[in-house]
Amino acid sequence: MLWTRRVLYSQAGPSSGGRQPLNFDGEAFHLKGTGELARALLVLRLCAWPPLVTHGLALQAWSQRLLGLRLSGALLRASVYGQFVAGETQEEVEGCVQRLQALGLRPLLAVPTEEEPDSAAQTGEAWYEGNLDAMLRCVDLSRGLPESPDLAGKTLMQLKVTALASTRLCKDLTSWIMKPGVSSELSPERLAEAMDSGQNLQVSCLNTEQNQHLQASLSRLNRVAQYAQARQVRLLVDAEYTFINPALSLLVAALAVRWNSPREGGPWVWNTYQAYLKDTHERLRRDAEGAHRAGLAFGVKLVRGAYLEKERKVSQLQGTEDPTQPDYEATSQSYSRCLELMLSLVSHHGPMCHLMVASHNEESVRQATKRMWELGIPLDGPVCFGQLLGMCDHVSLALGQAGYMVYKSIPYGCLKEVIPYLIRRAQENRSVLQGARREQALLSRELWQRLLGRAE
Numbered sequence: 001m002l003w004t005r006r007v008l009y010s011q012a013g014p015s016s017g018g019r020q021p022l023n024f025d026g027e028a029f030h031l032k033g034t035g036e037l038a039r040a041l042l043v044l045r046l047c048a049w050p051p052l053v054t055h056g057l058a059l060q061a062w063s064q065r066l067l068g069l070r071l072s073g074a075l076l077r078a079s080v081y082g083q084f085v086a087g088e089t090q091e092e093v094e095g096c097v098q099r100l101q102a103l104g105l106r107p108l109l110a111v112p113t114e115e116e117p118d119s120a121a122q123t124g125e126a127w128y129e130g131n132l133d134a135m136l137r138c139v140d141l142s143r144g145l146p147e148s149p150d151l152a153g154k155t156l157m158q159l160k161v162t163a164l165a166s167t168r169l170c171k172d173l174t175s176w177i178m179k180p181g182v183s184s185e186l187s188p189e190r191l192a193e194a195m196d197s198g199q200n201l202q203v204s205c206l207n208t209e210q211n212q213h214l215q216a217s218l219s220r221l222n223r224v225a226q227y228a229q230a231r232q233v234r235l236l237v238d239a240e241y242t243f244i245n246p247a248l249s250l251l252v253a254a255l256a257v258r259w260n261s262p263r264e265g266g267p268w269v270w271n272t273y274q275a276y277l278k279d280t281h282e283r284l285r286r287d288a289e290g291a292h293r294a295g296l297a298f299g300v301k302l303v304r305g306a307y308l309e310k311e312r313k314v315s316q317l318q319g320t321e322d323p324t325q326p327d328y329e330a331t332s333q334s335y336s337r338c339l340e341l342m343l344s345l346v347s348h349h350g351p352m353c354h355l356m357v358a359s360h361n362e363e364s365v366r367q368a369t370k371r372m373w374e375l376g377i378p379l380d381g382p383v384c385f386g387q388l389l390g391m392c393d394h395v396s397l398a399l400g401q402a403g404y405m406v407y408k409s410i411p412y413g414c415l416k417e418v419i420p421y422l423i424r425r426a427q428e429n430r431s432v433l434q435g436a437r438r439e440q441a442l443l444s445r446e447l448w449q450r451l452l453g454r455a456e
């Protein structure tokens, strides 16, 4: 079960010669066309302008009224949609993926369905069943994408639990989980059993309707996992808000019992850990130990965290302790410690432990690549990198060119569904978009060089 360091060192690290130097100075932009670079610069500049992000939805409605649906749609396609979204049809998504693969990058498809965290609007089972179909199609699409022979078991996709189970249910489960002494009723093993048998689960904190919804949600989650595993697609479950995350983690743990055992060739279901939360390092250590004790494989997507403003607002409103780190430096330190922990686990347990370093941060990426080399973790092994489509291509391209496994998180779908999703993501990642100044400067320099005929 243990992946010995000897095996690791035989594939990479000091024994394989010098370490590939990573250069994030935009040199890798030579791989991209001038039109693509110009669009990236324009869109990143626009997104760094706060009013556009704050009033994005109103501006979209206004432009539709003024320019008409077709023209405003065409403008969006040529700009924001074209920059951050793969497309609408299977052919468009495949085209986008082929362009990425030619650059040494891999797709991480994400279905942009979501429930408003505070809304009670989406409560009908039909909405969740529709999302289940979309997830299954996403598995098919991920699997059917043009692939190179070395992709076996390396196809990944993102999954959002609140597309398949209501936020309301996750909130109620979280309140129950947080109460001392009641956890046995909601053990991952019990939920996993209910998933498998389809027998009605009765949880005392939920009413009849909620119990039925829990059962239906468990069966939806299990269906996606089963379908994905059969098609060799690994599921990376998103982390969301702290008022529902414990329930999401419980559901992931239940899926892990069923789908992350070594005989399944797991981990097929990974959880996401947000370094901006104060308790994340401790939780990550505990969960890793728990998985090891239970003989389960362990998959982690490590992020800084996207819901900072909302988390702080909620804790302020409720008069509770702010769950997030006090400042950016503390979040970065936490990210670094979690990264170190995960890389040392990978170096000890090999393919039983998988990690996606999901960050645009150059320092975090450098730390990961340096430690991978020191620990002898192979570039095509269980550690990979993740960035959003249309963001930080200078980092993704440099990593891809150096032989690391790099995934671009790709939303896809029709304009009407995806634009509100993008605007919400942009609002949550305001600081990131505003911080993309270095990328803008690198893009600008490359474009000037081409204009003056020096780069090509």
Ligand SMILES: Cc1cc2nc3c(=O)[nH]c(=O)nc-3n(C[C@H](O)[C@H](O)[C@H](O)COP(=O)(O)OP(=O)(O)OC[C@H]3O[C@@H](n4cnc5c(N)ncnc54)[C@H](O)[C@@H]3O)c2cc1C
Pocket: 237, 238, 239, 240, 272, 274, 276, 303, 304, 305, 306, 307, 308, 324, 325, 326, 327, 328, 329, 331, 358, 359, 360, 361, 364, 386, 387, 388, 409, 429, 431, 432, 435
């Ligand atoms: C492939 C992929 C998958 C993702 N999946 C998820 C997910 O499932 N759940 C999720 O929540 N996010 C997810 N994200 C988003 C991620 O959490 C970050 O918001 C985003 O990547 C920016 O962080 P960074 O490390 O890339 O960049 P950086 O610019 O280095 O970091 C910005 C981040 O630092 C933190 N930060 C900024 N200011 C402060 C402050 N004053 N105090 C404390 N912390 C601060 C915030 O987390 C902010 O997002 C994902 C990102 C990627 C690339």
